Amino acid sequence: MRIILALMLILTTCLVTAQSVVNVGYFKNATYQLVQGSEYKNGYLYNVDGHKKMLRIVTLDWPPYIGQALCNKGWVFQFTIALLTEQGYPVYIEFLPWARAVREVETGKADILMPEYYIEDSAPSDYVTGKTRREMLALSNSFPGGEVGLLKRKGDKDRFDGNLNSLKGQKIGVVRGYQNTPEFDAMMDNGEFVIVEAVDDLQLVKLLVAKRVDLIIGDPKVLRFTVNYSDLSKSMKVKLLSNIENETNILKYNHLYFALSKKAPQWRQVLDDINRSLYQFGNQGETQRIIEMGNLECF
Numbered sequence: 001m002r003i004i005l006a007l008m009l010i011l012t013t014c015l016v017t018a019q020s021v022v023n024v025g026y027f028k029n030a031t032y033q034l035v036q037g038s039e040y041k042n043g044y045l046y047n048v049d050g051h052k053k054m055l056r057i058v059t060l061d062w063p064p065y066i067g068q069a070l071c072n073k074g075w076v077f078q079f080t081i082a083l084l085t086e087q088g089y090p091v092y093i094e095f096l097p098w099a100r101a102v103r104e105v106e107t108g109k110a111d112i113l114m115p116e117y118y119i120e121d122s123a124p125s126d127y128v129t130g131k132t133r134r135e136m137l138a139l140s141n142s143f144p145g146g147e148v149g150l151l152k153r154k155g156d157k158d159r160f161d162g163n164l165n166s167l168k169g170q171k172i173g174v175v176r177g178y179q180n181t182p183e184f185d186a187m188m189d190n191g192e193f194v195i196v197e198a199v200d201d202l203q204l205v206k207l208l209v210a211k212r213v214d215l216i217i218g219d220p221k222v223l224r225f226t227v228n229y230s231d232l233s234k235s236m237k238v239k240l241l242s243n244i245e246n247e248t249n250i251l252k253y254n255h256l257y258f259a260l261s262k263k264a265p266q267w268r269q270v271l272d273d274i275n276r277s278l279y280q281f282g283n284q285g286e287t288q289r290i291i292e293m294g295n296l297e298c299f
Contacts, residue, residue: 022072026082027286035085043094047085054090055270057112058101062201063225065115065146065256068095070229075294076115076256079143082290083281087273097199099177103127106136108263111270113137115145115256117179124189126177138262140274142255143287146219148181150247153208159215162249168192173204173213180217181251201226209243219254220246 021044024035037046057080061067066074077093084091096104105113106127116139123133150160150172160166164183171194179185188195196213198204201223208216216223227240258274260267281287 022077024078024081024085026078026086026281026290027284028086033082033085035081037081040092041094043092046081046091046093047088048090050085050088050090052088052090053266054092055084055111056109057084057091057093057114058096058104058110059093059114060098060101060200061095061226061229062115062222063229064221067229072294075291078294079281079287079290080114080258082286083274083277086277086280089270089273098175099126099199102177105259105261106133108261111261111264111267113259113261116259117145117148117254118142118182118257119179119259120182120185122189123179123185136262137259138267138271140258140260140271141278142257143278143282144291145254145256146221147250148218148252148254149220149250150215150217151205151208151220151223151244152215152247153211154243154245156214158248160247160249167215169194171196171212171214173198173207173216175200175204175218178218181254184217184251202230202232205240205244209240215247217251 021037021039023037024046026033035046037044038048039045059066059077061069063070064074066076072078080093081091094110101110101113103126104110106125119133119137119139121132121134125131125133125136128136152159159170164187169192173196174180174188176197176199180188187193196207198207201218204216204218205223205227207213223244224241227237230237232240260271260274264270278287281290
């Protein structure tokens with residue numbers, strides 16, 4: 001099996017280097033399925049011959065999970081295409097700034113936002129007045145994610161003692177539109193922290209190193225990968241990465257989700273299909289294989 005996987009890797013890599021669009025592969029009943037993509041509008045189109053309605057998916061650059069500059073665009077990209085192709089959907093996937101991606105889905109201009117953290121029932125929409133995000137979006141079942149924690153400047157004392165009350169009054173950087181943890185977001189919405197918003201993870205790290213905030217919140221792995229995969233000079237990358245470190249206590253492990261626009265036609269059927277694929281891929285070990293192959297191919 002390992003030899004077969006290696007051969008599939010070589011095949012996929014050859015196809016990728018021959019064109020600008022990444023191809024996606026997955027196993028179904030021990031048979032390798034290769035899904036070819038093409039450039040389409042401002043993104044990428046897959047499974048053009050799928051028999052169901054084309055889905056427009058919006059996402060972001062969020063390494064190491066997903067990103068335009070990542071090898072094979074990251075395992076979440078591959079996973080998403082595989083899940084939806086298996087259910088017969090043509091898929092148009094577009095990378096956008098996160099806040100715009102959220103707006104596109106909440107207002108019904110796109111079908112699916114991914115990857116998303118769990119959204120609390122009380123979380124307010126930034127784009128639809130008087131509505132909560134859960135009134136606008138439906139969440140799929142979960143799939144593997146990562147830690148959410150706080151980062152401080154190198155050498156600073158810990159500010160977080162494991163209880164969020166220890167952070168009251170602290171100046172904390174967040175990415176606008178991101179879900180963090182339910183408890184943190186509730187306290188943030190209640191004005192218990194001094195919040196400075198960034199447009200993306202890279203700006204968030206810059207805010208911390210520039211001493212414009214005391215702490216920043218996010219997936220530590222994502223924040224470091226974002227700096228490494230940025231267009232910054234090598235010296236600037238070294239400066240940023242050498243001046244940040246994790247707080248000792250983490251906040252929590254966050255699973256990931258697909259968030260579907262309730263304004264989209266047949267969103268309930270799409271949700272059922274996604275959950276069916278999530279179960280099948282998880283039960284057959286394909287989810288873990290895609291994650292592991294992403295690491296094997298690209299690192």
